[in-house]
Amino acid sequence: MEELEEGRRSRIDFSKLRRVGEAGCEVVPVVLQDADSGAVLYVGYANELALRETLRTGRAVLWSTSRDELWRKGETSGDVLELVDVRVNCEQNSLLYRVRPKGEGVCHTRDPATGRRRPGCYYRRVLGDDLEFF
Amino acid sequence: MEELEEGRRSRIDFSKLRRVGEAGCEVVPVVLQDADSGAVLYVGYANELALRETLRTGRAVLWSTSRDELWRKGETSGDVLELVDVRVNCEQNSLLYRVRPKGEGVCHTRDPATGRRRPGCYYRRVLGDDLEFF
Numbered sequence: 001m002e003e004l005e006e007g008r009r010s011r012i013d014f015s016k017l018r019r020v021g022e023a024g025c026e027v028v029p030v031v032l033q034d035a036d037s038g039a040v041l042y043v044g045y046a047n048e049l050a051l052r053e054t055l056r057t058g059r060a061v062l063w064s065t066s067r068d069e070l071w072r073k074g075e076t077s078g079d080v081l082e083l084v085d086v087r088v089n090c091e092q093n094s095l096l097y098r099v100r101p102k103g104e105g106v107c108h109t110r111d112p113a114t115g116r117r118r119p120g121c122y123y124r125r126v127l128g129d130d131l132e133f134f
Numbered sequence: 135m136e137e138l139e140e141g142r143r144s145r146i147d148f149s150k151l152r153r154v155g156e157a158g159c160e161v162v163p164v165v166l167q168d169a170d171s172g173a174v175l176y177v178g179y180a181n182e183l184a185l186r187e188t189l190r191t192g193r194a195v196l197w198s199t200s201r202d203e204l205w206r207k208g209e210t211s212g213d214v215l216e217l218v219d220v221r222v223n224c225e226q227n228s229l230l231y232r233v234r235p236k237g238e239g240v241c242h243t244r245d246p247a248t249g250r251r252r253p254g255c256y257y258r259r260v261l262g263d264d265l266e267f268f
Contacts, residue, residue: 004170005224014160014181016227026148029163031174038172043163043228047148087256088267090139090243093150094177096256109224113204122221122230128189133222 005109010131020045020065027063028094032106034120035084035098041106042121044071045102046095051086060097079103079117139243144265154179154199161197162228166240168254169232171220174238178205178256180229185220192217194231213251215236 027045044062055062060081064071073078081099105117111130124133161179168175178196187195194215198205208214222229223237239251258267
């Protein structure tokens with residue numbers, strides 16, 4: 001877990017979508033973006049139910065492909081993502097949730113420098129032939 | 135095609151990832167973001183080869199899950215996406231390409247008001263119980 005999230009070596013899981021597909025999940029990828037800063041926070045997945053619940057409640061709701069259930073972001077942690085709007089792409093096979101984070105941080109990891117949860121999940125750069133992270 | 139891209143009725147393809155998975159594609163989702171404006175341009179897919187080619191060439195390279203081949207964005211259209219950097223998420227199952235678009239527009243659709251290609255693909259909002267687009 002630590003190495004996956006804090007390490008410098010690539011262990012990118014290229015089997016992720018194949019497993020999602022093999023499980024028969026009817027989902028599209030959802031980009032979660034901070035509507036104010038423009039930062040891309042993370043990528044989740046939504047089925048039609050999750051999309052409808054997002055629009056109905058005004059908060060980001062996703063479909064957990066690992067637990068195979070609705071994932072109301074922040075329900076337990078308090079890190080709710082208030083919805084600004086939902087957008088759909090030209091080909092209607094992905095979504096963009098523009099949100100306002102209401103909690104400490106969206107990522108479940110903590111920045112070792114501050115001890116606080118990171119605001120988003122893309123805190124590492126990928127570089128070079130070795131796909132090392134910085 | 136026109137209705138899919140310009141219409142107001144939802145025909146969101148929730149089977150997209152299942153089909154990607156069933157085809158055995160070893161890819162992760164890639165968010166393409168304009169590094170200057172912060173706009174989310176679209177979501178593509180990359181396998182390890184596409185990621186390596188992106189880092190090697192300094193331009194966004196994806197894997198076309200429909201054609202099952204490398205997709206060097208802009209190779210035919212000239213709408214190259216110059217790479218600023220590649221980022222990976224905490225769990226190493228998605229990527230973020232931060233890019234600078236060099237062409238007219240990233241989306242293959244045109245804005246009827248201007249006749250020009252749209253800068254990105256998320257030009258429609260999803261609203262309400264009917265999932266109508268505006």
